[in-house]
Amino acid sequence: MKIVIIEDEPLAQQRLEKLLLDIEPQAEIVARIDSLETGLPWFEKNPAYDLVIADIQLADGLSLDLLKAAQVSKPVIFVTAFDHYALSAFEHLSVAYLLKPIQAEALAQALQKAKSFGQPLDLKQLLALVRVDHGGGYQQRLLIRYGSNLKAVPFDDIACFYVEERVVMVATLDKRNLAADQNLEQLEKMVDPSKFFRINRKVLVNIRAIKNMQTYSRSRVMLQLEPDVHTDLIVSTERAAAFKKWLEG
Numbered sequence: 001m002k003i004v005i006i007e008d009e010p011l012a013q014q015r016l017e018k019l020l021l022d023i024e025p026q027a028e029i030v031a032r033i034d035s036l037e038t039g040l041p042w043f044e045k046n047p048a049y050d051l052v053i054a055d056i057q058l059a060d061g062l063s064l065d066l067l068k069a070a071q072v073s074k075p076v077i078f079v080t081a082f083d084h085y086a087l088s089a090f091e092h093l094s095v096a097y098l099l100k101p102i103q104a105e106a107l108a109q110a111l112q113k114a115k116s117f118g119q120p121l122d123l124k125q126l127l128a129l130v131r132v133d134h135g136g137g138y139q140q141r142l143l144i145r146y147g148s149n150l151k152a153v154p155f156d157d158i159a160c161f162y163v164e165e166r167v168v169m170v171a172t173l174d175k176r177n178l179a180a181d182q183n184l185e186q187l188e189k190m191v192d193p194s195k196f197f198r199i200n201r202k203v204l205v206n207i208r209a210i211k212n213m214q215t216y217s218r219s220r221v222m223l224q225l226e227p228d229v230h231t232d233l234i235v236s237t238e239r240a241a242a243f244k245k246w247l248e249g
Contacts, residue, residue, distance in 0.1 A: 001027045001115075004042075006054035006063045007079070008034040009183070016053065016079065016102060023108045035059060036066045043070030051095075051114050056080040057189060075114040077107075100181050101145050139190040144170060144178045153178070155195070159209035161187050162231040163202040173209060175227045197246050199223065200236040207247075 001024060007013040013032060020027055030049050033039040035058055043066075054063040056078055067076065075095045079102060095117045096110035141152040159171045161184060168180040168187070180187065184204055188196070191204070198204045211226035220240050223233040235243045 002030045002049045003027055004031045004049050004052045006033045008058045019104055019107050024111060036061045039066045040069055052076045054078055075117045077110045099143055146178055155191055159206055159225055160229055161204040171229045197243055
């Protein structure tokens, strides 16, 4: 089986490839695509593949746009942290929909289904679904893994996201700290920008969690959150003006 991987996170791509080859040792990864810009030329020149495994949201747009432009008709397995409303629709309209972090058993079942999947991929309907979800509202919950468990945490219950030793942590309003699988750039795309603001390179805060603010050097602002989070809570100079405007709504 010749497989195309569309994924813009290097670690996620490496983990997916390892899982694939553990499950299907004879599989051949014929392309590793990380953007719409590089993906379209590849599809135009390489029609010989059997399956696409694609993250929906890439840094430069939706992989669905790429698949539509390339007129992909082969089976597609979608892998992402998309919301639960879309889950049943994606399972119905594509081979499978796998939530990150990918579990080996779920991937194995999806690969087996792909081998006999005869339904044409309705990219137009899937694109409409994604754009309704992202245009009419924002993702409501974040799926988080802790130990062998999975938990869907409402974004409204999250105080902030912050980077600690290269890991993105989720600080909840009820004083829990959990690790996220996404980076801050991806999380920024998921949240409602009227509720969350990226105050600096390492922190994305929920307005509900801001307890106090005070002026800092060079027109910057220092935040105090509730619950307290032990990280850099100073709004960067380049974001200070936008932050104050965001506070005003």
